Amino acid sequence: MKLNKTDYVLERASDGGYYAWLTVNMQCNAYGESPEEAVLNLQETMNEMIDEMYMVEEFI
Template structure:
């Protein structure tokens, strides 16, 4: 799943990096040294979260 610009919020941090989180789930967030890296890391975190949700569903 590819993130669209309206799916996430990107903010510059005081140390010069970037913090990104999903606009519909702030608990799914990531950090990067550049905006592109932060969004890429966010996408990976989101995919891991979705995979974990499927594992829980299979377990229950």
């Protein structure tokens, strides 16, 4: 699933990096040295979270 700009919030951190998190789930977040890296890391984190959700669903 590809993220749209409305799917996440991007904020500059005090150390110069960037934090990104999903608008629907702040617990799904990521950090990067650049805005692009933060969004890419968020995409990977979101995909991992979705994979884990499917694994739990198959287990149940």
